[in-house]
Amino acid sequence: MEHYQPETVEGKWQRVWADERAFSTPNPAPSEQPLERHFYMLEMLPYPSGELHMGHVLNYTLGDVVTHFRRRNGWIVLRPMGYDSFGLPAENAAIREGGHPRQITERNIANIRRQMRRLGWAIDWDRELAAHEPEYYRWTQWLFLRLFEAGHAYRREAPVNWCPNDQTVLAREQVVDGRCNRCGAEVEARQLEQWFFRITAYADELLEDLGSIDWPERTKAIQRNWIGRSEGAEVLFRLPDLDLDVPVFTTRADTLFGATFFVLAPEHPLVPRLVAGTETEAEVLLYVRRNAAKAAAERIDPDKEKTGVFTGRYATNPATGEPVPIWVADYVLMEYGTGAIMAVPAHDERDFAFARRFGLPVRQVVAAPGAEADEGSRYVPHADEEVLVDSGRFSGLPAADGRRAIVEWLRGEGSGAPAVSFRLRDWSFSRQRYWGCPIPIVYCETCGMVPVPDADLPVILPEIENYRPKGEPPLASNEAWLNVPCPSCAGPGRREAETMDTFVDSSWYFLRYCDPHDEEKPFARELVDYWLPVSQYIGGIDHATGHLLYSRFFVKALNELGLLGFREPFARLFHQGWVQFDGSKMSKSRGNVIGPDDLVRQYGADAVRLYILFMGPADEDMEWNEGGIEGMVRFLRRLWRVVNEVADASEAGAIAADDALARKAHETIAKVTDDIGRRFQFNTPIAAIQELVNELGRTTNGPSARFAAEAAVTLVQPYAPHVAEELWERLGRERLWEQPWPVADPALLERESFE
RNA sequence: GCCGGGGUGGCGAAACUGGUCAUACGCGCCUGACUUAAAAUCAGGUGUCCCCGCGUGGGGCGUGAGGGUUCGAGUCCCUCCCCCGGCACCA
Numbered sequence: 001m002e003h004y005q006p007e008t009v010e011g012k013w014q015r016v017w018a019d020e021r022a023f024s025t026p027n028p029a030p031s032e033q034p035l036e037r038h039f040y041m042l043e044m045l046p047y048p049s050g051e052l053h054m055g056h057v058l059n060y061t062l063g064d065v066v067t068h069f070r071r072r073n074g075w076i077v078l079r080p081m082g083y084d085s086f087g088l089p090a091e092n093a094a095i096r097e098g099g100h101p102r103q104i105t106e107r108n109i110a111n112i113r114r115q116m117r118r119l120g121w122a123i124d125w126d127r128e129l130a131a132h133e134p135e136y137y138r139w140t141q142w143l144f145l146r147l148f149e150a151g152h153a154y155r156r157e158a159p160v161n162w163c164p165n166d167q168t169v170l171a172r173e174q175v176v177d178g179r180c181n182r183c184g185a186e187v188e189a190r191q192l193e194q195w196f197f198r199i200t201a202y203a204d205e206l207l208e209d210l211g212s213i214d215w216p217e218r219t220k221a222i223q224r225n226w227i228g229r230s231e232g233a234e235v236l237f238r239l240p241d242l243d244l245d246v247p248v249f250t251t252r253a254d255t256l257f258g259a260t261f262f263v264l265a266p267e268h269p270l271v272p273r274l275v276a277g278t279e280t281e282a283e284v285l286l287y288v289r290r291n292a293a294k295a296a297a298e299r300i301d302p303d304k305e306k307t308g309v310f311t312g313r314y315a316t317n318p319a320t321g322e323p324v325p326i327w328v329a330d331y332v333l334m335e336y337g338t339g340a341i342m343a344v345p346a347h348d349e350r351d352f353a354f355a356r357r358f359g360l361p362v363r364q365v366v367a368a369p370g371a372e373a374d375e376g377s378r379y380v381p382h383a384d385e386e387v388l389v390d391s392g393r394f395s396g397l398p399a400a401d402g403r404r405a406i407v408e409w410l411r412g413e414g415s416g417a418p419a420v421s422f423r424l425r426d427w428s429f430s431r432q433r434y435w436g437c438p439i440p441i442v443y444c445e446t447c448g449m450v451p452v453p454d455a456d457l458p459v460i461l462p463e464i465e466n467y468r469p470k471g472e473p474p475l476a477s478n479e480a481w482l483n484v485p486c487p488s489c490a491g492p493g494r495r496e497a498e499t500m501d502t503f504v505d506s507s508w509y510f511l512r513y514c515d516p517h518d519e520e521k522p523f524a525r526e527l528v529d530y531w532l533p534v535s536q537y538i539g540g541i542d543h544a545t546g547h548l549l550y551s552r553f554f555v556k557a558l559n560e561l562g563l564l565g566f567r568e569p570f571a572r573l574f575h576q577g578w579v580q581f582d583g584s585k586m587s588k589s590r591g592n593v594i595g596p597d598d599l600v601r602q603y604g605a606d607a608v609r610l611y612i613l614f615m616g617p618a619d620e621d622m623e624w625n626e627g628g629i630e631g632m633v634r635f636l637r638r639l640w641r642v643v644n645e646v647a648d649a650s651e652a653g654a655i656a657a658d659d660a661l662a663r664k665a666h667e668t669i670a671k672v673t674d675d676i677g678r679r680f681q682f683n684t685p686i687a688a689i690q691e692l693v694n695e696l697g698r699t700t701n702g703p704s705a706r707f708a709a710e711a712a713v714t715l716v717q718p719y720a721p722h723v724a725e726e727l728w729e730r731l732g733r734e735r736l737w738e739q740p741w742p743v744a745d746p747a748l749l750e751r752e753s754f755e
Numbered sequence: 756g757c758c759g760g761g762g763u764g765g766c767g768a769a770a771c772u773g774g775u776c777a778u779a780c781g782c783g784c785c786u787g788a789c790u791u792a793a794a795a796u797c798a799g800g801u802g803u804c805c806c807c808g809c810g811u812g813g814g815g816c817g818u819g820a821g822g823g824u825u826c827g828a829g830u831c832c833c834u835c836c837c838c839c840g841g842c843a844c845c846a
Contacts, residue, residue: 216759216760217759217760218758218759218760218840218841219759219841220759221758221759221760221841221842222758222759222840222841222842224758224842225757225758225759225841225842225843226841226842228842228843228845230845230846232846248846249845249846250846251845251846252846263846304844306844329844330844331844331846332844332846333844333845333846335845336845336846337845337846340846341846342846343846344846348846349844350844350846351846353844354844421845421846422845423842423843423845541840541841544841545841614767614768614780614781615767615768615781616767616768617768620760620761621839622767623767625766625767625782627766627767627782627783628766628767628781628782628783629782630781630782631780631781631782632781634781634796635780635781637796641796674771675771678771679771681771683767683768683769683780684768684769684770684771684779684780686780686781687768687769687779687780687781688779688780689780690779690780690781691779691780694780
């Protein structure tokens with residue numbers, strides 16, 4: 001018997017699969033009845049910023065097991081692959097390594113593709129795509145134009161996050177703890193004109209539809225937090241001096257009688273008007289100037305003592321009719337609510353801290369039942385049961401009823417209405433960088449912002465030498481490319497020089513896979529309607545508020561435009577855990593990346609695939625520990641030896657009804673099927689197969705040994721497809737990757753009863 | 756503070772809707788076989804404490820802590836501790 005030689009076995013079967021295009025899945029012909037059992041298996045596509053690491057190996061091996069399992073259970077499985085090849089990660093890799101981004105990106109793609117093939121993943125290579133190729137980004141531009149026409153993409157000046165190191169604007173989703181999530185530099189606040197997607201238009205639906213998708217609870221919780229819906233009321237405060245009503249948003253309308261002052265955010269547009277020509281003007285405007293320049297991180301520090309300045313003006317509390325002083329303070333944020341608040345120091349900690357600092361009155365208007373309203377200036381936290389006090393005719397009402405009654409009364413008075421506020425902001429997607437999809441817009445002196453006509457797409461990203469970030473878009477200094485006639489009036493025009501964030505590219509790639517070679521349109525509606533929503537998506541939870549939210553927005557917006565017939569992209573989602581090394585997540589910047597190449601060379605792809613799934617539950621973080629991989633190699637050698645012995649020693653034949661080995665084989669079939677299919681658990685099937693092989697090792701002859709050997713080989717195939725295929729052949733069978741998944745005999749699964 | 760997830764041998768982890776002996780499977784370690792020797796391989800052992808006649812022996816204690824429900828709890832309930840992740844001057 002030859003020894004187990006993974007390199008030989010793996011090379012042999014990888015050639016067979018490539019020659020046969022064994023895992024290509026053609027689209028159904030238009031005339032065909034929709035096939036009932038089709039399955040879209042998708043894993044988040046990699047950034048080609050270097051080479052694969054063990055986190056990728058886990059992600060794609062998981063997808064591979066599911067792909068084989070579904071295929072062999074009779075499903076038509078679409079399992080494509082591509083590269084998120086535009087954007088900061090790829091461009092920074094180019095800057096780091098020297099050379100042009102295109103050259104570095106394409107080299108990295110070639111390398112990743114080689115690694116993927118070497119691991120034997122069952123990928124439909126006919127659908128491969130890369131975001132930086134004009135055949136792809138042409139349609140990114142096309143989709144942008146549709147969103148632009150629909151008013152979902154717009155340009156406006158707004159406070160944005162600026163990364164001084166990467167020299168570009170970042171989306172809020174790309175800022176973590178006040179730092180750039182790519183390079184870690186502290187983010188600065190800047191007021192800039194930027195492109196936005198109107199994701200807030202879908203805030204309610206993005207929240208609501210979380211109920212209809214099978215996602216991990218923690219991911220839904222993260223998105224709910226991020227969207228941050230609060231129900232409350234908008235209340236108008238009258239400014240008699242300016243003859244104006246200023247709205248505030250509040251969730252505690254029941255405390256309206258306790259609103260003893262009024263605060264505007266420093267950026268509030270009313271501030272200059274309010275103080276114009278008054279003696280406080282200079283002081284207030286100085287405060288505004290100082291605080292607008294403040295870094296976001298500094299401004300939101302909750303431990304910082306509150307600052308503010310009195311405007312000298314008063315607003316009227318609509319409930320009491322009393323004038324309340326108007327202050328300007330940076331603890332009120334322009335981005336949330338209306339940028340103005342009614343301050344209720346007795347029942348809001350922040351208002352209380354501010355009132356105490358500046359000696360403003362505190363009036364308690366809510367109390368526990370039976371408790372006396374306190375005369376002193378005290379902060380009274382919210383309690384489960386409380387009633388209104390000192391609130392005119394609303395006094396005595398339970399707080400929730402009081403809230404409703406007060407809003408109802410305000411509505412009748414024309415000075416308030418129920419309102420909903422969101423934390424979610426529109427998605428800033430323009431970047432002052434080179435390596436991204438050009439935004440197909442031309443600025444014309446007479447026509448303004450003019451979309452590039454569809455027929456002129458793609459707007460090709462020009463090859464330029466000096467692509468490095470410089471604070472303004474690198475393309476802006478490329479006059480030859482920049483100057484074009486206006487598509488509308490043919491007068492002089494200039495192209496938009498900013499590029500799109502790479503998250504735009506990845507917000508629709510799962511649609512392009514369905515129709516990757518279409519030259520007429522981004523995708524055929526009948527094909528995306530056939531394959532989507534994605535049956536099973538697998539990727540990291542780090543994309544919970546980014547990619548996973550943006551893609552949901554894209555699908556909803558494209559659905560409204562009639563381009564597709566569904567409202568959610570990913571029906572079921574699974575997050576693989578982090579593969580850590582030296583206690584932290586593997587990443588290039590930390591220098592703790594373990595790649596698969598050396599491991600595959602030393603142990604073979606099958607052992608690496610088995611080990612990464614055997615290490616622990618796939619959705620929990622794991623510490624990379626190379627020691628254990630030896631156990632998988634031993635297992636594969638034992639499997640090899642035992643199955644070869646069986647192939648030589650035993651024939652198929654009748655098996656006794658009480659045969660313990662046959663029973664064990666059936667139990668293993670049932671367990672592996674249930675674990676992968678229902679429980680989505682991938683480590684325990686390996687243990688179960690090992691138990692079977694251990695038992696099989698004790699008797700390798702007789703019909704039940706042959707049955708058990710076949711069971712072990714067929715069950716291990718999704719994990720170790722190469723060695724399984726080879727052993728299957730030695731057992732005198734063929735084409736295991738196409739064989740039906742085994743079925744356990746329920747009669748043999750009954751357990752003994754006990755008292 | 757609010758929300759989500761977790762805590763089981765020396766280590767990675769099993770135990771699925773409360774039920775057969777908690778720790779399967781693997782790593783590591785120990786012993787033995789093979790070998791001049793080592794590696795590899797194979798066989799056996801490995802929670803902890805105690806008892807004896809030393810065996811295919813018997814018993815106590817053991818799943819972050821403490822209570823509870825139950826014939827029976829790693830699993831359910833209550834209180835608490837610790838760890839990880841998300842949100843947070845969001846009105």
